[in-house]
Amino acid sequence: MASSTDLDIVNVTKRFGSHAAVDDVSFSVAPGEFFSILGPSGCGKTTLMRMIAGFEHPTSGDIRIRGQSMIGVPANKRPVNMVFQSLALFPMMSVGENVAYGLTCRGVSRAEADERASRMLERVGLKGFGSRRVTALSGGQRQRVAIARCLVLEPTLVLLDEPLGALDLKLREHMKIELKQLQGTFNTTFAYITHDQSEALVMSDRIAVMNQGRFEQVGSPRELYHNPATPFVASFVGETNRLQGEAAAVSNGTIAVRLPSGAVVQGQGKGAAKALAFVRPEAVALAQDPASLSNLPNRFEGRVSAVLFDGAASSLLIDTTGFEQPVRAVLPQAGPLAGIQVGAPVHVGWTADAMKVFAA
Numbered sequence: 001m002a003s004s005t006d007l008d009i010v011n012v013t014k015r016f017g018s019h020a021a022v023d024d025v026s027f028s029v030a031p032g033e034f035f036s037i038l039g040p041s042g043c044g045k046t047t048l049m050r051m052i053a054g055f056e057h058p059t060s061g062d063i064r065i066r067g068q069s070m071i072g073v074p075a076n077k078r079p080v081n082m083v084f085q086s087l088a089l090f091p092m093m094s095v096g097e098n099v100a101y102g103l104t105c106r107g108v109s110r111a112e113a114d115e116r117a118s119r120m121l122e123r124v125g126l127k128g129f130g131s132r133r134v135t136a137l138s139g140g141q142r143q144r145v146a147i148a149r150c151l152v153l154e155p156t157l158v159l160l161d162e163p164l165g166a167l168d169l170k171l172r173e174h175m176k177i178e179l180k181q182l183q184g185t186f187n188t189t190f191a192y193i194t195h196d197q198s199e200a201l202v203m204s205d206r207i208a209v210m211n212q213g214r215f216e217q218v219g220s221p222r223e224l225y226h227n228p229a230t231p232f233v234a235s236f237v238g239e240t241n242r243l244q245g246e247a248a249a250v251s252n253g254t255i256a257v258r259l260p261s262g263a264v265v266q267g268q269g270k271g272a273a274k275a276l277a278f279v280r281p282e283a284v285a286l287a288q289d290p291a292s293l294s295n296l297p298n299r300f301e302g303r304v305s306a307v308l309f310d311g312a313a314s315s316l317l318i319d320t321t322g323f324e325q326p327v328r329a330v331l332p333q334a335g336p337l338a339g340i341q342v343g344a345p346v347h348v349g350w351t352a353d354a355m356k357v358f359a360a
């Protein structure tokens with residue numbers, strides 16, 4: 001029977017002894033989708049991926065690929081290929097031999113395997129590299145060989161386990177974009193695991209945020225960023241200011257949170273005796289004249305404690321009256337505040353809509 005999904009994870013649990021590394025996780029991935037699983041070290045991402053690949057077996061639940069249950073199907077019989085952080089290329093083989101290897105293992109003739117490998121190398125931008133040693137390639141080129149070696153087998157699903165983890169920052173930034181574009185041109189379904197939120201945000205159609213064996217939220221990068229469902233998602237995805245306090249009063253859907261200093265912030269959401277409030281740095285308005293913030297329910301005075309210069313991503317830390325932690329705000333690119341210095345007085349403000357409140 002044809003399936004409208006490439007991957008279905010149905011109530012999958014994996015226990016090691018009494019510890020549930022993966023705890024009742026369910027999700028589906030559509031054909032051609034770039035789906036990421038994002039979470040901190042130890043949250044269970046690798047265990048989940050290994051179960052999909054067939055290197056590990058679920059304690060309970062089902063894993064279906066194009067509607068077919070994979071329970072009991074050995075790893076080498078699944079229509080799945082995996083790209084590892086180490087890439088696991090064969091250093092003794094040429095680039096072309098690395099890409100052709102999986103095909104010859106499957107009984108494809110040498111001539112045809114070479115032909116398909118060279119076409120695949122062309123598609124990943126490595127035309128003419130077939131006879132090179134893999135050791136004579138840059139980190140980014142090796143990355144592309146690893147992808148080519150995987151895609152040449154035409155898997156239904158490609159699993160990628162932190163494949164950019166070993167690259168330096170600059171190359172990682174570049175490969176993020178390249179990987180996304182490659183996935184788009186091949187229209188192959190990718191399941192990607194990472195602990196790097198910016199990788200996940202840039203590349204994914206949808207992201208599952210994983211914490212302690214469970215999915216906290218599944219959504220598009222925008223949904224996760226703008227409408228986090230839990231405090232964990234709010235703090236793990238993107239930069240944010242996090243304030244702890246107690247929920248004071250609720251009126252017209254706005255909730256007031258009293259900070260330990262007695263200062264009160266206004267936000268949207270649900271609070272309890274203990275509440276957590278989050279506001280993104282780019283939602284914090286800055287002004288030298290407090291009158292220009294008078295329409296904002298959250299207005300405070302402060303003083304710049306640090307200027308974190310990073311080009312267009314520059315930010316300010318502002319010691320703010322009544323706050324335990326400095327408030328982080330985006331450094332304006334133009335106007336009177338663009339050149340603001342440490343020690344300068346400044347007023348900060350934000351709307352109640354920009355502040356998400358959760359019961360702690």
Ligand SMILES: Nc1ncnc2c1ncn2[C@@H]1O[C@H](COP(=O)(O)OP(=O)(O)OP(=O)(O)O)[C@@H](O)[C@H]1O
Pocket residue numbers: 016021039040041042043044045046047048195
């Ligand atoms: N074979 C195993 N036996 C016992 N415990 C295991 C085994 N494999 C993983 N675990 C435990 O399961 C939990 C999840 O591990 P997993 O490797 O899936 O996490 P992860 O999110 O991929 O982390 P990382 O990003 O560090 O690789 C951890 O607490 C880990 O110690």
